[in-house]
Amino acid sequence: MLIEPRIRGFICTTAHSTGCTANVLEQIRYVQNQPSIPSGPKKVLLIGASAGYGLASRIVTAFCAQAQTIGVFAGHAAEGKRTASAGWYNTAAFEQAAHQAGLYAKSMHGNAFSDEIKQKTIALIKQDWGEEVVDCVIYSLASSRRTHPKTGALFNAVLKPIEQPYSGKTIDVMRGHLLDVRIEPATAKEIEDTVMVMGGEDWAMWIDALLEANVLAEGIQTVAYSYIGPKLTESIYTKGTIGQAKKHLAETSKILTKRLSPIGGQAFISVNKALVTQASAAIPVVSIYISLIYKIMKEKKLHEACIEQMYRLCSDRLYRKDRQVLVDAQGCIRMDDWEMQADVQQAVTDIWPKLNNENIDALTDMAGYTREFYKLFGFKVEGVDYDQPCAVDVAIPSLAMQQS
Template structure:
């Protein structure tokens, strides 16, 4: 089958198995060229198939030499429909790990459910005994509560007045004004239920109760703060309320793990192009401008550079360089005063005529399609490929 990119808004409805494998191999090669990390040896990654979760798994496996179990909720190929990019990414990861003699197994299913939690615990007991690092990197828009059955849906909205700003359609390069109506109390509640800390807490409770956490185990969850210009729709909006809950949960989990010397941290990561971030209005314009500025300063990082640096320079360095709220700040280069001053200056000028000159919107678009395995010069997209690719540990 010859596969071409087909997209609907911020979703690409096709993915390319060869391109996805190439993307994963590039990340693996990056990590293998860096110095080894004296860190985790048995790792659970909850949300392991794309973005920061995938890169965390790669950094742990090929940087630390860790055995990894990865959880995700992805679709295999069916008929003429390609598998999701996360499925192909995970198949490639397991394939490469096997080539390198590194343990890797995966579980596909709803990580919010009690059933998947129990299945994961059984696999840890059987194969690893205990894990010393748990990475929580779920980015789902929807959650079914495992105990009550209530279905929650998250929204990306401001809290308070409606929010009007500009964004860029990265497909067309058009700068557009958008207005987002404010969230009501139930929308806030549901967003916190999906994207806050409750499920992370439930995971850590289940793992501790099952005695599959090693002494001094660390657990990490990911968040974002961003610049003032995006705060209304992000940090001070519904997502921000959920992230506040996530950050508060880190303290709660640390308290529960104190008898085994365990710690929970939230890492504030840099803005990158992921399937999750592409859904957030305004972010595409901000990231396009940010990319150009950070590339010019040679401080730009993608997911893999960020996650390797997090493990090597923070988590296992002996100095996590925590901020006043106890968070790991991997957004330090993004939030540098000179970078943000330049972003703010350019933001006010952005329009249809100058967007390609003052920003890297083409780079944003390229990174978006690479998420789905498209746009790599080394991949021959005119060739017929088999879309039926299996994740080896999932039968």
């Protein structure tokens, strides 16, 4: 059937299977044209594997390091005339391409926060791979809510400032212009909830479960993805509720490194570049900053999308030939190094006060931002004829479990 994008707020409620497939294959072609990563991991568990950095990580480790991968993801299958989620179509496309290349790839569908999915994933690892085998765990889970597996309590994350209200601008993706927004400060409960959803507790629960099950290999490396950003966005990000969650994530990495030390393991935070994601599209000021940084970094030949960023992470930081992981003074892998260059940030500082609806198209890469937003859901992908019908009900070849 013919599928059109339906935008509701900062989310698209439809997805285009042909476009999602083309987007995945484009990323695979990119990494296939890069040097291989022979020192890369061989058995990779990805928690949050169906979009953005998680999907890109799966593509890089599979097609550049020839790794076997198990990806845990949520999303939903098609139902009636309702399309599946983009993550569903992405996963189906990845698995099909991986299998055609002779690579092991299976996917676990369900609530990654639950004990059930953790145990089902461990059972799959033991069944297919055995014990002491997982040499890389990538935690790239993005969610706005979490039900605690032990207490049953429901936590809802919010993107709010702390102590002071925030007044600023955001992007209306549908109309391509700026909107004024005002966000009241978070309550103590909202801050706590956001940390419980986006912080490091679930990452630690995964590692603890994998350790207890004896499926982690000697020298295991686990990585969670984060963001810091410039002073310009700190009131809504670094000093906001999400910043508190990311702080907890960083603290968790240090705790996990101690827990993994008996088997020579390490836990890292990779601070990545600002990119268009479903999460970033919902954060006021950050969305405008991204459209501006895209223009500046493209002009300076420094721009990276998810796949380029994750290839550089694996080839130049995590799995270098000399086996040395490059980190900063706080022990973080800084993949935002090009974004935070002095000349790039100076350009942002110079342009930012001038932005308005009359000049935003000229001073930022609003067109690129909007195109990347639509591509998240399989729309506006180059080479796809959207006047042709596409499949809605698409099967994932090796779906290990389906849970609503």
